[in-house]
């Protein structure tokens with residue numbers, strides 16, 4: 001990755017070495033990979049955070065997830081949680097190893113480390129009022145932002161300070177806009193007072209508008225980047241039609257239009273979210289389909305790179321990250337000649353499906369949730385009275 005944040009080694013007067021990494025709002029080659037959920041779900045498939053930070057092809061690592069916001073606040077990092085303890089009289093994890101690794105990833109490798117809030121197991125539904133939302137935005141900021149002397153709140157990552165927050169709500173929430181707006185203003189106030197730059201991102205599903213996240217996405221909170229899940233849904237990358245200037249299913253154009261006309265930050269970067277392996281989500285793409293969907297998306301000026309779910313799946317799929325980076329680096333060509341962006345709105349059905357691998361297995365899938373398709377590993381049983389209906393080789397849903 002190029003033209004990224006300059007990282008200096010503390011204590012040295014000289015700027016050595018020059019490490020170019022981290023999110024860049026002027027780059028269309030950002031690569032984000034989620035860590036924490038061990039979606040591959042094998043004991044050895046997720047190791048500690050710092051093990052991945054020397055990978056120069058990765059710029060952004062969202063830590064997944066803070067899955068309970070309102071007291072008792074809970075972080076969940078699958079098997080990485082085994083290396084944490086809990087604070088006294090609390091369920092909250094204390095994770096000195098992650099604390100140490102966040103610092104290493106930031107200072108040695110220049111990575112942008114976000115705390116991702118939400119996930120498939122988040123069930124609070126947001127906040128009962130705007131004032132409860134702002135109270136918890138302040139608390140989350142005190143727990144994961146710059147250390148505040150005098151705060152009695154526990155800090156799961158100790159003195160490590162994340163580079164910002166990612167929102168990944170997958171069910172409908174209330175009062176999420178004031179939560180996002182307050183976090184953003186806390187971040188901006190700290191930066192104005194001399195702290196580093198902080199980032200806000202979100203990971204909606206490609207279905208537009210995203211039922212869970214659209215309230216905050218359309219709020220006055222400025223998002224730096226949005227990592228759209230182009231999988232598990234009809235609008236995903238697997239339904240991109242190579243060589244066609246009109247896309248009936250794949251809807252990057254609709255999100256590009258949102259970025260330019262609705263987003264509080266008209267320069268918001270949109271990342272193409274993809275499964276990192278065939279088992280990581282419905283609609284895995286590779287080879288010429290991967291190259292073509294990236295080449296097509298790159299023609300939109302809001303395009304900012306690729307997001308992959310998740311690290312454990314990526315590292316079990318050798319060569320895939322190289323092919324993503326190489327497609328990002330190629331300036332067009334391939335089998336899909338660039339065509340003028342269109343503005344046709346695509347009508348698609350909202351699903352409540354979660355990322356594969358994060359939903360409890362054996363549970364009943366709600367209406368519109370995914371219950372089958374190539375690569376899908378979750379529950380195939382629908383809540384009554386719905387039946388599992390196949391839509392494509394990639395996708396079956398409860399309806």
Ligand SMILES: *[C@@H]1O[C@H](CO)[C@@H](O)[C@H](O)[C@H]1NC(C)=O
Pocket residue numbers: 046047048049079080081083097
């Ligand atoms: C837990 O800690 C051990 C010892 O440092 C490390 O090797 C391992 O990768 C850690 N596991 C996770 C999932 O972070």
